[in-house]
Amino acid sequence: MAAIEYPSTPASIPLHHHQATMEASRSSDAERRQKEENLAKAKANVQRIMQLYHSGKPLFTRTLLKDLHEQIIQGKDKVKIPTWNGEAKTYSLEVPKDLAERCSIQRLTMFNPRLLDLLLEPPTPVSITYVRDPSPPRVTLKVIDDTFKLVRREWQESETCSNLEGSFVKPRFDPEAITITKIVAFGLGTLGKNNLGQLPVRSYAQHAATLTIAAVLKERNISQGLDVQCFSQDPWYNETDIEFLGGLGITVLKDPEGFLEIDEQTLVFSVGPDVPVRQIVADVQWPAAMVWNSPLSEVQINQGMYWARSPMEADPDSERVGSMLRNYDGAQLDDQADYFGELTVYARRPRS
Ligand SMILES: C[S@@+](CC[C@H](N)C(=O)[O-])C[C@H]1O[C@@H](n2cnc3c(N)ncnc32)[C@H](O)[C@@H]1O
Numbered sequence: 048m049a050a051i052e053y054p055s056t057p058a059s060i061p062l063h064h065h066q067a068t069m070e071a072s073r074s075s076d077a078e079r080r081q082k083e084e085n086l087a088k089a090k091a092n093v094q095r096i097m098q099l100y101h102s103g104k105p106l107f108t109r110t111l112l113k114d115l116h117e118q119i120i121q122g123k124d125k126v127k128i129p130t131w132n133g134e135a136k137t138y139s140l141e142v143p144k145d146l147a148e149r150c151s152i153q154r155l156t157m158f159n160p161r162l163l164d165l166l167l168e169p170p171t172p173v174s175i176t177y178v179r180d181p182s183p184p185r186v187t188l189k190v191i192d193d194t195f196k197l198v199r200r201e202w203q204e205s206e207t208c209s210n211l212e213g214s215f216v217k218p219r220f221d222p223e224a225i226t227i228t229k230i231v232a233f234g235l236g237t238l239g240k241n242n243l244g245q246l247p248v249r250s251y252a253q254h255a256a257t258l259t260i261a262a263v264l265k266e267r268n269i270s271q272g273l274d275v276q277c278f279s280q281d282p283w284y285n286e287t288d289i290e291f292l293g294g295l296g297i298t299v300l301k302d303p304e305g306f307l308e309i310d311e312q313t314l315v316f317s318v319g320p321d322v323p324v325r326q327i328v329a330d331v332q333w334p335a336a337m338v339w340n341s342p343l344s345e346v347q348i349n350q351g352m353y354w355a356r357s358p359m360e361a362d363p364d365s366e367r368v369g370s371m372l373r374n375y376d377g378a379q380l381d382d383q384a385d386y387f388g389e390l391t392v393y394a395r396r397p398r399s
Contacts (some may be wrong), residue, residue, distance in 0.1 A: 049139075049140045049141070049175050049176070049177055050175070050176050050177070050178045050282040050302060051115070051173050051174070051175060051176070051282075051302045051303055051322075052173060052174045052175065052176035052322075053107065053172070053173050053322040053323055053326075053327060095131065095132075096131055099131055104131075105330040106172045106326065106327075106330055107172055107173065107306070107326065107327040107330040107331055108330065108331070109306075109307065109331050109332065111128070111129065111172060111173070112173070112303040112306050112307055112331065113307055115128060115173065115303060116303050116304060116307060119140065119301075123140065124139060124140055124141055125137050125138065125139050125140065126138050126140060126175065128171040128172075128173060128174065128175075129171065130171050131171075131172070136171050136174075138174060138175035139175070140175060173303075178282060178283075180283070180285055181237060181240045181283055182237045182239030182240050182241070182283070182285045182287070182288070183239065183240075183241050185241075186238075186239035186240075186241055186246070186287065187287070188287055188290060188291055190246075191238045191239060191246075191287060191288075191291050192291065194238070194246050194251060195238070195251055195254070195255070195291070195295075198248055198251035198252055198255060199251070199252075199255040199258075201252075202251075202252045202255040202256065202259075202386065203255070203259070205384050205386070206381070206383060206384070207380070207381070207382045207383065207384050207386050207387070208256070208259060210380055210381045210382070211256060211259060211260070211263075211338075211380060211392070212259065212263050214338075214378060214380060214392040215260070215263050215264065215267055215269060215392075216267075219376045219378070219394040220267065220269055220336075220394050222267065222268040222269050222271065224397045225269060225335055225336070225394055225395065225397075226269065226270070226271050226312050226335065227264050227269050227270055227275065227312055227313070227314045227335050227336055228270050228271070228273050228275060228276065228312045228313075229275065229276045229277075229278070229308070229310070229312060229313045229314070230257055230260060230261055230264075230275055230276070230277045230278065230313070230314045230315075230316055231278045231279075231280070231300075231305050231308050231309050231313055231314075231315055231316070231334075232253075232254075232257050232277070232278065232279040232280070232297075232305075232315075232316040232317065233279075233280050233281065233305055233315070233316070233317040233320045233322075233324045234280075234281055234317055234318060234319060234320025234321060234322070234324065235250055235253040235254055235257070235279060235281055235316075235318060236249070236250035236253070236281060236283060237250065237281065237283040237284055237285060237288050238250055238251060238254070238287075238288050238291060238292075239285060239287055239288060240283070248386075249318075249385075249386055249387070252386040252387075253316075253318050253386065253387065254279070254292065254295070254297065256316075256386070256387075257277055257279065257297060257316060258277070258295060258296075258297075260275075260314065260316065260338065261274075261275035261277050261296075264314070276298070277295075277296055277297040277298065278297070278298050278299075278300050278305060278308055279292060279297050279298070279299055279300065279305070280299070280300045280301070280302055280303075280304065280305030280306075281299075282301075282302055284299050306327055306328070306331050306332075307331075309328065309331065309332045309334050310332060310334070311332070311333070311334065311335060312334075312335050313332075313334040313335060313336075314334060314335060314336040314337065314338065315328055315334045315336070315337045315338075315339060316337075316338045316339070317337070317338075317339040317340070317362070318339070318340070318387050318388070318390065319340065319361075319362070319387075319388060320361065320362050321361045321362075322361060322362065323361065323362050323363060323365075324339065324362055325339060325340070325362055325363075325364070325365075325368045326362075326363070326365050326367065326368055328371075329365070329367045329368045329370075329371040330367065333371055333374070333395065334395070335394070335395050336375075336392070336393055336394045336395065337375070337391075337392075337393045338380070338390055338391075338392050338393075339390060339391065339393075340362060340388070340389060340390060340391075341379055341389040341390060341391040342364050342368070342369070342372060342391070343364050372393065374395060374396055375393040375394060375395050375396060376393065376394055376396060377391040377392065377393040377394075378391065378392055379391050379392075380392055
């Protein structure tokens with residue numbers, strides 16, 4: 048299927064690496080000249096992006112995502128996305144037959160500065176990629192239902208669950224100061240994925256946790272007594288997931304609808320997504336609260352780790368994510384059972 052690809056914040060590109068590789072190769076003069084031209088072009092493109100990024104230009108604008116969404120729902124075969132230079136680039140929504148064989152989701156969703164070719168054309172902030180549905184068809188609704196009941200019971204009895212419930216307390220979550228009526232989740236994964244005969248416990252627990260958060264927000268009046276609406280976006284969801292999650296009251300959204308659904312009374316729940324959810328949210332809409340991957344430490348930030356680690360990560364920190372987080376109070380979630388990895392629960396500070 049065709050899926051939207053979000054390269055993360057432009058990284059500082061180790062251009063000397065390309066230079067060294069090229070100098071080492073024994074190519075003809077013409078080839079060498081071509082490579083030098085390509086290198087100069089790639090360098091200029093990267094520098095232009097860095098310049099625009101540092102000037103404060105948002106990478107992921109609501110207008111861009113809304114326009115892309117409208118093109119998709121109109122059922123077009125091709126969509127147009129503006130590049131950083133404002134030109135339009137066209138992407139096909141039809142899956143090319145040969146690509147489905149060659150590309151893994153990891154390769155297609157990673158912005159790899161070592162692949163010089165990718166840097167030759169001015170990039171678009173989002174693009175279209177092609178992924179294979181990872182759920183084997185034999186995982187039925189009944190199997191998913193039985194597994195969910197089992198995992199949900201274990202989840203509810205776990206310390207991680209009590210710790211999560213215990214995170215939604217005053218002073219950070221004071222119903223007088225904060226209202227949350229909606230949860231939008233990202234990257235929780237399909238429930239039908241069968242890894243060597245094992246269904247993905249983490250994904251089951253993360254969907255159960257979505258319901259736990261919704262219940263706690265209502266019980267503690269943080270939703271002002273309203274039922275909390277639950278949405279979830281993950282391109283891996285198949286028809287069985289959509290039906291099952293719908294039965295739980297979780298509405299599945301197609302990319303990029305999840306990002307467009309976020310408003311000031313939303314809690315964003317994201318666990319190890321393959322896309323830079325934190326950077327997109329920092330650009331598109333600051334929510335009331337987040338439960339998402341913990342940031343780098345102050346020491347790592349001061350050492351410039353934003354840039355050094357970014358190219359290899361799907362959901363990296365960035366300066367803009369850091370600036371956004373300075374407006375929130377966060378507390379790291381203790382998750383000994385490893386249902387999530389390292390997550391932090393954030394609430395937006397009241398604006399004075
Ligand atoms: C590494 S898996 C994490 C799964 C699960 N949260 C866990 O902790 O085991 C990354 C997930 O991000 C999802 N993903 C990829 N692109 C996405 C997008 N545009 N929006 C939301 N989720 C996305 C993938 O389909 C996958 O389920």
